[in-house]
Amino acid sequence: QLHLQESGPGLVKPSETLSLTCTVSGGSIKNSYYYWGWIRQSPGKGLACIGSIFYSGSSYYNPSLRSRVTMSVDTSKNQFFLNLRDVTAEDTAIYYCARHIKGPQGPGPSLYWGQGTPVTVSS
Amino acid sequence: DIQMTQSPSTLSASVGDRVTITCRASQNIGSWLAWYQQKPGRAPKLLIYKTSLLETGVPSRFSGSGSGTEFTLTITSLQPDDFATYHCQHYDTYPPGFGPGTKVDIK
Numbered sequence: 001q002l003h004l005q006e007s008g009p010g011l012v013k014p015s016e017t018l019s020l021t022c023t024v025s026g027g028s029i030k031n032s033y034y035y036w037g038w039i040r041q042s043p044g045k046g047l048a049c050i051g052s053i054f055y056s057g058s059s060y061y062n063p064s065l066r067s068r069v070t071m072s073v074d075t076s077k078n079q080f081f082l083n084l085r086d087v088t089a090e091d092t093a094i095y096y097c098a099r100h101i102k103g104p105q106g107p108g109p110s111l112y113w114g115q116g117t118p119v120t121v122s123s
Numbered sequence: 124d125i126q127m128t129q130s131p132s133t134l135s136a137s138v139g140d141r142v143t144i145t146c147r148a149s150q151n152i153g154s155w156l157a158w159y160q161q162k163p164g165r166a167p168k169l170l171i172y173k174t175s176l177l178e179t180g181v182p183s184r185f186s187g188s189g190s191g192t193e194f195t196l197t198i199t200s201l202q203p204d205d206f207a208t209y210h211c212q213h214y215d216t217y218p219p220g221f222g223p224g225t226k227v228d229i230k
Binding site: 108111 | 124153155157159165166167169172178210212214215216217218219220221222223224
């Protein structure tokens with residue numbers, strides 16, 4: 001059974017960088033059938049895709065966040081990562097990592113999700 | 124980006140009721156639509172993908188239909204475990220976009 005687990009700080013100061021890790025177990029991240037992504041959920045804005053990455057490193061970023069997002073993958077550790085720069089209070093949310101099946105033009109829906117990690121942006 | 128809307132935003136129903144939730148896309152997304160169920164404090168659970176295909180293990184009382192810009196999720200006989208929030212998601216183009224959710228609560 002595939003398992004995803006997010007880790008990272010729960011509190012980040014405004015203008016700093018939010019860094020999260022997703023550790024995958026029960027299956028290899030080096031799989032040509034799936035993308036690996038980050039999705040966040042905030043009370044005011046619902047669910048939103050942040051970005052997705054393939055094991056090779058090719059990535060998709062949400063245009064609304066592209067200027068601040070970097071994702072990477074470490075296949076040797078079966079992990080992938082999110083960096084979100086210059087955060088504000090609007091970035092306060094629950095952050096989920098997930099595995100996406102392939103859609104017609106990139107990442108599709110997600111069957112497997114992490115449990116989610118709450119992140120608050122505050123000084 | 125393609126915008127997704129859902130109606131109603133909240134739905135009050137009783138066990139055994141037939142429930143229908145509508146999801147609309149701001150442009151044609153073909154059949155590239157998924158439905159999720161989410162309970163408080165939990166990650167979303169994939170129920171249906173490609174409009175009408177049930178994920179393994181999802182009860183047959185759930186069904187999906189539609190195409191283009193209008194889609195529905197139907198629960199034929201609501202069970203106690205079904206009280207939750209339901210989200211639609213298009214994945215026709217990137218970024219995949221979610222609807223705002225429909226909360227199904229107890230009447």
